[in-house]
Amino acid sequence: MATQVVMPKLSPTMEEGQLSRWLKKEGDKVSVGEGLAEIDTDKATMEAQALATGVLRKILVPEGETVPLGAIIAIIGEPDEDISGLVTEASKGAAQAEKKEPVEERQESQPAKSDAPSDYQPGQWMGDTASAEQPTKEAPQAQPQASAGGNGQRGDGRLIVSPIAARMAADAGINLHNLTGSGPGGRIVKRDIEAAMKAGSAAQPQTQSAAQPQEEQARPAPVQQPAVQPAGGAAPYREENVSTMRATIARRLVTSLGPIPHIFLTTEIEMDRTAEMRKQLNALDPENKVSINDFVIKVAAHALMRHPAVNASFQEKTIRYYERADVGVAVALENGLITPVVRAANTKSVGQISREVKELAERARNRKLAPEEYTGATFSVSNLGMFGISEFTALINPPEACILAVGAMTPTPVVRDGEVVVRQLMKVTLSCDHRIVDGATGAQFLQTLKKILENPLYLIA
Amino acid sequence: MSELKVTPMRPRTQSEGASAGAGVAEERDERDRIDPAELQDEHEQRHQEQLKHIEHVDNETLLKMLYQMVLIRRFEEKSAESYTLGKIGGFCHLYIGQEAVAVGTLSALRPDDYVLTSYRDHGHALVMGTSPDEVMAELYGKIGGCSKGKGGSMHLFDADKHFLGGHGIVGGQIPLATGVAYATKYRGTDQATLVFFGEAAVNQGAFHESLNMAQLWKLPCVYICENNQYGMGTSLKRAMSISDVSQKAVAYGMAAEFVDGMDVLAVRAATERALERARKEYLPSLLEIRTYRFMGHSMSDPGHYRTRAEIERYQERDPIKVFGDNLREKGLLDDAGLKEIEGRVRAEVEHAVKFADESPEPPPEELFTDIYANPIKK
């Protein structure tokens, strides 16, 4: 019996995957558990495994192409089996998807998926960045088949790893999701861990390059790169597939400003005392230098505890108030951005936060974060100070209620006690989900934040 | 090769005319046609014979034998009662009706002789001297039982009394007894080994293999077939091509006797002859003791395979009643004496029930003790 191979769900937020590399070619024998292809998900590069044994008869999705969860990407069958029916079926599905409007398609598929377990938030249906950005067939196709994602649960992203390898990896802090197993069926075995431990960072570029077929896409900006200007005639251009991560960023961000009524509150903070404290701290421990942003995270977390309305989430019928501050810290990557989470930042010291942010950022750059490490923040901080941005507004990362955009610290002449003095001023802008955070609520939070950053001794008061 | 020493088959029953054994060996409807007058004659002959036997046994032994028979009977009646009350579980094979066999044979033994039997073993254990308390506690599955509650009804053991057990697999004890006899001869003693089994075990290979080795190597073992005529519900006739069990010995050149199992003293006398062969010449014997169990095979046996008339006819020759009557006739027992025996038995059985009731269950750690004599600890 021939079996359809579908795009598996490999991360909790994944809705589509880019087929970055086929590990088998048509005609190869495959068995259950064996790696079939590398899939670039929204957050990491993972392996899709065969769920049937036989011969890889037909590859339906070429490398580099992105398809939604549940889309048929290949067919496995007996060597001499007639699979034409399945191939037609698969291509028909794709063709239909191409023709129909997303809305129609959704209606059609709705009854079927009504009871399907769904990780998808309603907002995610509101628009599709991919269609906005890329006028190719992927966009419309994405939606209908993403709806089939409910039954695409089969690809559960289960890791195959030997017990000793799992233990060694846990001990060494190695994320198994980033390793390719050398055992049968891609099983990660002891020697893979040993190699990873030995190679250390040397092993990382490899992983990264696999995860990043379009290395030109180095910019974090969510806009397609303009073509290079030629001398005359029609402007020449170059077209690249949208990477899965880019597509996710795009899709998630339009679920932000669109459905969420934002308000923006800006304040100016005199950072001299914090800067001084940072200097002293760094003098004490030059090995582990802390940044101004680490202070911002710490103080924001502190302030969140006093202003629970800001540390909350609008859940349509309820408002969820979080009891600790899990602060997402936006990290720019070469080809995107990701927001690893400092859990319970309210309970951690500046130094601890600093170390954690560095470690998370490092692994984020190497795309070695596990899904649980970049999801589930209760509040986010985005700092573009290092790029000389003095002030900006950030888009809320739903379902969080607020995000704090932090600008650069700038020496500024100010009048104090009738005299002109130079102070280190820093502008921060809080974006609030107005459905639960009113202007005054946000302002009170900012007051607390400002008060502590201006007098960081309050942290220990 | 050992010399052949074949005792003529069924010496007494043949010489003394009509045999109850021959009668019951016939099909049931034939038996039911037995002429009552003929039966009366036969009973009278048996009666006279036992009276003669009584003269050769001392009074104390006689009364002790009666006591043991009554003890088994009352003990088993109590067991049946306890079984119906749910105090005894599993299989429970009663000895009622067969008391003359255990008492008659074992009364002829020395304390250093060995005894093995099948799962119908309560009577043998009691006669071998295992206290009713320990036997009843074993039936109750209590720590005070002779096997600490781990063997149950079918597996009573008393090493000190040289009672080497009740064994659950039909015929399984026969090779074991052969080995015990082998060991006594190996050591050069004149101890004998008695092994009991039902007639159904005679069809097992273990029986034939054992008889062959015992005669071949001249082992002092007495093989006692308690022929109660039914292997569970299957009558002898339906299970054995030659239903004269004692005749099986011929194949091995072994001495054999056919004995009336309702006559405790006939049983005793036959055993004494077999023991003499064992002690003096290291020779085995096969005794077929024809008996009858008044109860079902086990407590769970409805007994549809026998007629009421058949059971009643045997109950007329209840070995305890016959023996008691004859003792009275000889003036060795009166009402008071019988009452005294019944009184003592009742007290002993009541005590056993009380003891069994009060004895604690085996503690959980008993589950894992006694598996190895030399356990290897890790």
Add this chain to the structure above:
Amino acid sequence: MREALNQAMREEMRRDEGVFLMGEEVAAYQGAYKVSKGLLEEFGDKRVVDSPITELGFAGLGVGAAMVGLRPIIEFMTFNFSILATDQIINSAAKMRYMSGGQFKIPIVFRGPNGSAFQVSSQHSQALESWYAHFPGLKVVMPSTPADAKGLLKSAIRDNDPVIFLEQERMYGNKGEVPDEEDFLVPLGVADVKREGTDCTVVARSMTVPLALKAAEELEKQGVSVEVIDPRTIRPLDIETIVNSVKKTNRVVIAEESHAFCGVGAELSAQIMEHAFDYLDAPVKRLSGADAPMPYAKNLERLALPDVERIVKAVREVSYLD
């Protein structure tokens, strides 16, 4: 090997009057495999006894003699014939002590060749260790070297429990150093590391031990360091030594000539999984006798049994080398 077994019996018979040997052709014929050679001459026909071909009978006779204190050695010409005697071995020997609440010791040894011989077909080539190892109350011993054979048999004879002592016909001619001392004993229940290694553990017993050692030599040339463990006693099983080895090597191959299904290898696999799961780098690999009755044809017989080549291949497989 046969000389080592002979020495063990001879020494123990000299040491203890209660030890006697019984079985088919053990006396006048000097043993079907000459293991009892010369014993009749030294100990006489009371202690070295030719039995009729009556396995159930003389097995039971042995158990009875053991109940009253003798120490019988019951030889099965091959363990294939012990199948006739299983009632006495399992229902009597294994359970007597327990059923009687500890009143009896059963110091008996059942010994003889187990497993395959050469081209004797299905009824005469069976490895029965898992049958006997299944039952609490029995001890099961399988020596692989002449020295172990001697030391283990002496321990088995002195042991107060029924011991199933499984030899291997193919190994009777094997040579090896054997200590002479009267008190050379190899304790029951102690595994032996026949060769140390770091990359993969091979648990072998009886005839697969020499095969495993040869495979280890071969693998060494290929850069794979193999540890060969011989449990020597199947019950009680020295799982600790095996588990410690697995913790070191993370990989296990079990080589056995018996069938895999419900076999000793299955038990070992389960225990390794229970005790060393977190240390495994590969699933435990069993290399067992074919799941078919033993064929007569030479080529098929060879196919039915583990060999050096297949052990090498199995080790490479669990080491992810192929």
